[in-house]
Amino acid sequence: MTYTVWIILTAALVGLSCxxxxxxxxxxxxxxxxxxxSHTVLLGIVIAFIITREVSGTAMLIGGILxxxxxxxxxxxxxxxxxxxxxxxxxxxxxxxxxxVILIATSAGNAHLDVKHALxxxxxFIPFHTxxxxxxxxxxxxxxxxxxxxxxxxxFIIAFYKEWKIxxxxxALAASLGIPVILMHYLFMGLVSVTTVASFxxxxxxxxxxxxxxxxxxxxxxxxRLSLMLLLSGAFGVISAxxxxxxxxxxxxxxxxxxxxxTGLVFMISFIFSPKHGLIAKxxxxxxxx
Amino acid sequence: MLSILLNSNTGWVLLSTxxxxxxxxxxxxxxxxxxxxxxxDALSHAALPGVVIAFLIIGEKNLLLLxxxxxxxxxxxxxxxxxxxxxxRISEDSAMGMVLAIFYGFGIxxxxxxxxxxxxxxxxxxxxxxxxxxxxxxxxxxxxxxxALLVVFIVFLGFKEWKLYLFDQQFAKGIxxxxxxxxxxxxxxxVTTxxxxxxxxxVILMAAMLIxxxxxxxxxxxxxxxxxxLSATFGGLAGAAGTLISAxxxxxxxxxxxxxxGAGFFVISLVFGKEKGILINYLQFKLHQRTEQTNAQTxxxxxWEK
Numbered sequence: 001m002t003y004t005v006w007i008i009l010t011a012a013l014v015g016l017s018c019x020x021x022x023x024x025x026x027x028x029x030x031x032x033x034x035x036x037x038s039h040t041v042l043l044g045i046v047i048a049f050i051i052t053r054e055v056s057g058t059a060m061l062i063g064g065i066l067x068x069x070x071x072x073x074x075x076x077x078x079x080x081x082x083x084x085x086x087x088x089x090x091x092x093x094x095x096x097x098x099x100x101v102i103l104i105a106t107s108a109g110n111a112h113l114d115v116k117h118a119l120x121x122x123x124x125f126i127p128f129h130t131x132x133x134x135x136x137x138x139x140x141x142x143x144x145x146x147x148x149x150x151x152x153x154x155x156f157i158i159a160f161y162k163e164w165k166i167x168x169x170x171x172a173l174a175a176s177l178g179i180p181v182i183l184m185h186y187l188f189m190g191l192v193s194v195t196t197v198a199s200f201x202x203x204x205x206x207x208x209x210x211x212x213x214x215x216x217x218x219x220x221x222x223x224x225r226l227s228l229m230l231l232l233s234g235a236f237g238v239i240s241a242x243x244x245x246x247x248x249x250x251x252x253x254x255x256x257x258x259x260x261x262x263t264g265l266v267f268m269i270s271f272i273f274s275p276k277h278g279l280i281a282k283x284x285x286x287x288x289x290x
Numbered sequence: 291m292l293s294i295l296l297n298s299n300t301g302w303v304l305l306s307t308x309x310x311x312x313x314x315x316x317x318x319x320x321x322x323x324x325x326x327x328x329x330x331d332a333l334s335h336a337a338l339p340g341v342v343i344a345f346l347i348i349g350e351k352n353l354l355l356l357x358x359x360x361x362x363x364x365x366x367x368x369x370x371x372x373x374x375x376x377x378x379r380i381s382e383d384s385a386m387g388m389v390l391a392i393f394y395g396f397g398i399x400x401x402x403x404x405x406x407x408x409x410x411x412x413x414x415x416x417x418x419x420x421x422x423x424x425x426x427x428x429x430x431x432x433x434x435x436x437x438a439l440l441v442v443f444i445v446f447l448g449f450k451e452w453k454l455y456l457f458d459q460q461f462a463k464g465i466x467x468x469x470x471x472x473x474x475x476x477x478x479x480x481v482t483t484x485x486x487x488x489x490x491x492x493v494i495l496m497a498a499m500l501i502x503x504x505x506x507x508x509x510x511x512x513x514x515x516x517x518x519x520l521s522a523t524f525g526g527l528a529g530a531a532g533t534l535i536s537a538x539x540x541x542x543x544x545x546x547x548x549x550x551x552g553a554g555f556f557v558i559s560l561v562f563g564k565e566k567g568i569l570i571n572y573l574q575f576k577l578h579q580r581t582e583q584t585n586a587q588t589x590x591x592x593x594w595e596k
Contacts, residue, residue, distance in 0.1 A: 026380075026384055029381050029383060029384075030383070031381070031383045031384040031386070035328075035331065035390060035391075039494065078560075081560070081566075084325060086325070086326075087327040089328065090327045090328055090330075090331065090497055090498065091501055091502055091505060091553065094495055094497055094498030094501070094502070094549055095498065095550065097495070097546075098545070098549035098550050101543055101545075102542075102543065102546045102547065102550065106541075206390075206391055206394045206395065206398075209390065209391040210391030210392055210395055213388050213391065214388045214391065217388055220379065221378060221380070251399075252403075253399045253403050254398045256398070257395045257396065257399035257401075258395070258399055259395070260392055260394065260395020260396070261392060263388075263392060264388070264395070271374070271378060277378055
């Protein structure tokens with residue numbers, strides 16, 4: 001396969017897994033947690049690098065997941081000490097990010113890691129780091145990682161579909177039904193972290209946020225059904241990723257930047273034209289929407 | 291230590307990060323009470339395309355014009371967040387996350403274009419995004435100083451009105467204070483502080499400067515006035531101390547050290563703070579437990595319980 005195909009495939013995988021996970025971020029009203037985790041996984045990646053001294057996928061994945069769950073834990077803990085929820089998020093993620101940047105500057109500098117790379121990602125280099133898998137053959141490492149992560153994400157969502165649904169819409173009911181709400185929360189944060197770390201190399205921290213939140217928010221404007229919202233959000237993610245790539249190729253600019261921009265275009269179209277909650281629909285039949 | 295201060299540029303940078311900390315600490319208290327802590331994070335990212343567009347138009351790195359561009363872009367972001375939240379079922383934090391990421395992505399697109407067309411000039415622009423306090427020159431510092439002082443001055447001047455606006459909007463309306471006007475002024479001050487700070491600590495860490503001092507100050511007092519004064523002090527001290535630490539070695543980033551010092555203040559406040567600090571809470575709990583115990587014992591001794 002050509003480089004372009006690999007890049008588009010990788011981007012589409014990012015769009016798909018982020019889009020699916022993002023639905024629950026929107027429904028649980030914790031969208032900004034995506035922003036927090038996407039910054040703190042940097043710390044996990046840096047620490048994993050300092051310990052193993054190599055840029056390996058597995059170590060970074062573990063470091064990133066631990067950092068993400070640790071962030072969720074700290075935010076929850078501060079909140080339980082009566083700090084406003086968004087303030088505790090702001091304190092935790094900026095501080096951990098600052099520590100990460102200091103560690104990069106003092107002990108991991110000059111290696112493969114730098115802040116700019118982590119924040120923006122470089123999807124153009126993806127096809128150069130390949131691994132060989134049985135049956136499939138040579139495949140870019142990042143693509144393989146994303147495929148595995150997508151499988152994990154889909155597994156957990158399908159296996160506990162009913163539980164996710166209840167905990168997201170009515171946590172009190174879920175608790176009374178005996179669903180371990182706290183455990184589900186941390187499992188979910190773990191899934192967000194895995195997706196974030198896997199997408200990191202390709203699209204960078206900020207673009208993960210765009211991919212996690214915007215397709216899901218767009219899908220939320222089209223439907224009231226969870227299953228349909230998951231499908232739409234995943235599709236919007238893929239559409240944004242692919243069209244983002246072509247926008248970037250067209251005006252020769254940052255691929256991850258254009259992908260984030262493309263999610264914005266999809267949202268704008270949904271915001272205006274969605275038959276259920278769009279601006280036009282509201283204007284045409286204002287009484288029905290009341 | 292003295293030689294660092296005498297090095298004239300470090301002295302100027304120190305002054306500017308300190309004033310920035312004071313301004314951010316002050317405005318941060320308002321954001322705290324408006325429950326808009328993460329708004330600063332969204333708006334500082336939303337400022338990026340404005341910076342790059344201003345740079346593309348004027349073709350050089352003039353701090354004041356870049357700040358104007360950043361401010362316009364951040365205000366558009368603030369307006370969009372407001373609009374999306376009121377016009378659709380999307381919640382405020384989702385709207386913030388979207389605006390943050392999409393504006394930033396758009397900014398990165400433009401930045402890549404600018405880098406290609408403008409050649410050598412782009413390094414300064416990079417510093418603007420990631421924050422490079424140490425690289426600021428004297429004219430930058432003076433611009434920052436004036437704007438930050440203006441912010442502090444406006445808060446100081448209308449202190450009574452701010453208090454009414456934050457805590458009793460009904461009463462404020464009653465005495466003829468325009469809530470809409472105050473809202474606009476508040477957003478303008480927030481955006482000014484953010485765009486002034488980006489140069490020193492970078493897009494991402496600017497949120498920390500606004501959130502951490504305010505939350506730390508909350509642990510020490512119930513009075514809004516004292517909270518603002520304390521928050522400004524924490525911010526100023528963090529700015530100064532962070533700059534000094536990063537001046538000790540070469541290649542140490544200023545912004546992150548400022549944030550880490552600020553986080554240190556937060557941890558101290560969290561543990562020792564006189565309002566709801568962990569230690570005070572624990573002692574009160576223990577005291578309560580003891581009185582309960584003695585009460586129970588007295589009851590027992592007097593034969594009320596078997």
